[in-house]
Amino acid sequence: MDFLELAKDRYSVRKFSDQKIEQEKLDKILEAGNVAPTAVNYQPQRIYAIQSAEALEKVNTLCPCIYGAQTVLLIAYDDNADWNNPKQEGIHSGEQDVSIVATHMMLEAWNIGIASCWVNLFPNDELAEAFHLPKNEKAVLLMPLGYAAEDAEPIEKWHNGYKQISETVTYL
Numbered sequence: 001m002d003f004l005e006l007a008k009d010r011y012s013v014r015k016f017s018d019q020k021i022e023q024e025k026l027d028k029i030l031e032a033g034n035v036a037p038t039a040v041n042y043q044p045q046r047i048y049a050i051q052s053a054e055a056l057e058k059v060n061t062l063c064p065c066i067y068g069a070q071t072v073l074l075i076a077y078d079d080n081a082d083w084n085n086p087k088q089e090g091i092h093s094g095e096q097d098v099s100i101v102a103t104h105m106m107l108e109a110w111n112i113g114i115a116s117c118w119v120n121l122f123p124n125d126e127l128a129e130a131f132h133l134p135k136n137e138k139a140v141l142l143m144p145l146g147y148a149a150e151d152a153e154p155i156e157k158w159h160n161g162y163k164q165i166s167e168t169v170t171y172l
Helices: 003-009 023-034 053-062 092-113 126-129
Strands: 045-050 069-078 139-146
Touching: 003 053, 003 092, 023 069, 023 092, 045 053, 045 092, 053 069, 069 092, 092 139, 126 139
Parallel strands: none
Antiparallel strands: 045 069, 069 139
């Protein structure tokens, strides 16, 4: 599939089947994140694959948007490992790097028939504590992954509601 077709076709799935992702497909998704560009290639991303019944129960108590997925990626960054802008104090790359990594994984997942959803509706600090993340790791997002349920469909107003490019791009 052409990249632009892939990007337009993908949508946030909010209903997953019980079918588990094959390990080789999960490995491919994780590899797509591993090769994603990060600032100075520091690769500060830390990815936790949540799959055990105990861990899924824990994440479901903290986040209402797991949608029955049997695999959830908790994506964080190590704030001791991200790039810091030497020209502006307080500007660093952790959230940006994680966002690039997550996007690569979401698109690769869709490319191989695995659905996903980017989720931010959770208490970041409580999630980090519940999963015993080191203090220097900052949870950024959860990504439920799996096979879409047969009756899953995109929410039309969110999936195809694009602004005109002229509204978002200014040539200088």
